[in-house]
Amino acid sequence: MNEYIRVYSDMAWNKVPIKRGVCKMAKIISGKEVSANVRAQVKKECDELKTKGIAPGLAVIIVGDDPASRVYVNNKKKACADVGFVSEEYALPAETTQEELLKLIDELNNKKEINGILCQLPLPGHLDEKTVINAISPLKDVDAFHPSNVGKIMIGDYHFLPCTPAGVMEMIRTEGIDVNGKNCVVIGRSNIVGKPMAMLLLHENGTVTICHSRTKNLKEICSSADILVAAVGKPRFVTADMVKEGAVVLDVGINRDENGKLCGDVDFASVEPKASYITPVPGGVGPMTIAMLMKNTLKAAKIQNNI
């Protein structure tokens, strides 16, 4: 027999059935906690490498004075210091030529103390990002943007995974969420997030659909997802009516809303009661990205030292 509570809404008292045993709260996956564990493991392995005389080193190149890029670069330098890596920053003026930038990358490709090279994007308009990415040695490409590394990810035989999708997978793994045979929907098809995200879910035997700006019936497709990843770049784009009851919802978006407040691509307030797991913004996928960059740099140091 059904039990009811009386709820006052729409100017009248209504009887609402109580669903006993049904949990209406999602587990919030803390990127702060998961990333702290990844960084602690990297630090431990870095300390071990140092006993063998190897100090992992990351070079970060920043061209121009984009304030968001400056924040990201500072965070990366701080993360390096925390895990015990050597970090070198190359802050170049906005008018740096392509030739000058490529010369620096060539020097860093050949610099023994540097294991990972990262060129902060976006670059000023006169520089060609594709040429710059292609110039970084694939073995030092800790962002995993080089076409050779992208190809390796396709065939599942890779050195490095792109940091943000790898961070999402780490959260999934840490929570013991089984991807095998699940309907996975990724909203967004960028080379940095959407496409590699879909590939990593596919490697874990998910049945993957990629949605994008031209997708028809987005709501219906998203509503079929057991695992939904949002990488759109639009504040609170994913609303509760797009989410299946009990879905795992992973929010990659980092946006500012109309009040300048940091928010994700998912409307957390309405989606959280429907989801089984959800990542918050801030404090979700964001901290994972830098932790995975540290993991890639450690791996680069090991590969280059034949460990």
Ligand code: NAD
């Ligand atoms: P992007 O602009 O390159 O790609 C956005 C994607 O969203 C595109 O593929 C586009 O087709 C799709 N899209 C746009 N409008 C849509 C719509 N109406 N319906 C369905 N799809 C639509 O962005 P990106 O680089 O992939 O980043 C996505 C978001 O993730 C941004 O908010 C970005 O700031 C954030 N991000 C976060 C991290 C992190 O560390 N957490 C890292 C990278 C990016």
